[in-house]
Amino acid sequence: MTLTLHSYFRSSASARLRAALNLKGLSYDYVAHDLVAGHQRAADYLAINPRGLVPALVLDDGTVLVQSLAIMEWLDETHPEPPLFPADVNGRARVRALGHMLAVDIHPLNNSGVLRYLGDEFGADEAAKKRWFTHWVATNFGPLERMLAESPETGTFCHGETPGFADCCLYAQIWRNRFVEFDLAPYPTIARIYEALDALPAFVDSAPPSQPDAR
């Protein structure tokens, strides 16, 4: 099966999906859309994804999958090995919840479209955008650190000794945090898991500098 990934090197929604594709050992054709230049709103891309966001994953038969978290679930259902989730249902719920604390509760507030709109609507300058960004990361990283640090299910990675769904979300968010040079010192468990992920090719290869459109 040939997979075509519509992506942007700095997009953290794309990055978490790239990590999941890499963990599954799947190769894909990479189509870059420069979000800063607004290429995701070109008519030819809106015909693929009417919402004009990346990532989108296009299958052999032309089927278009959108929404990174939905695509990651599809990947796990169609390519079960290695799994992105543990086998037990409560563990699966834990891994999804940890991932969603990052990908649902932080990222939608801090993506480039929202930061641009803060400037347009409220006259937010760069410093105000960075305060906004930092606020939502910190608001969620505190509880996330506590949930990771206090659970016996946390291992080398977010859940045990196998990197999975939550780790894909975590690694992409830490990269995204470079926008504000976010300090991980108050979050030792998160920092430790990030370091473990950053030693794995599947994750390093998902990071912005490894993409064909990196600059």
Next chain:
Amino acid sequence: MTLTLHSYFRSSASARLRAALNLKGLSYDYVAHDLVAGHQRAADYLAINPRGLVPALVLDDGTVLVQSLAIMEWLDETHPEPPLFPADVNGRARVRALGHMLAVDIHPLNNSGVLRYLGDEFGADEAAKKRWFTHWVATNFGPLERMLAESPETGTFCHGETPGFADCCLYAQIWRNRFVEFDLAPYPTIARIYEALDALPAFVDSAPPSQPDAR
């Protein structure tokens, strides 16, 4: 199994989970937290959910599940009938994507904590908050309407003739939209699906006015 749902009548994240619990025919004990009064940040609730958000679902054995979308996936894995997702993997991806366009791309930007922070940080008044809210709903409802209207997989509900995951997200968002009296006229497919859902007890019973803490 006794399920305890930590909820707030107006919370749309709680409402989508309530709809899913109702579709599954599951009863639960209801514990209300007044988000306006800040009760979700009380120490006894932070011991249950360190992030201080609703919903949370507590199981018999004390296991706490958080994040509404993760809990809905758990519900479907532990109580498969009736299913919240279709059987085919591409259909499942479509249903998750439609639900995430609502629950991931709109709701995190428009919840009460974000609206409060816009006031604190940018001096946004009620009118500015409503412009913000309306912008993110409209930005996503346009593409959502197009994706629903153009797909042969859309039926009486978001996907075929059985209400599921995306419908739970849609119904809760339409209720949430009352904050700005959002006009559904430009979105006839969304409006039609909402009307179909609003005729089903599982959805009506999930709506804010049906909750014990409604006022």
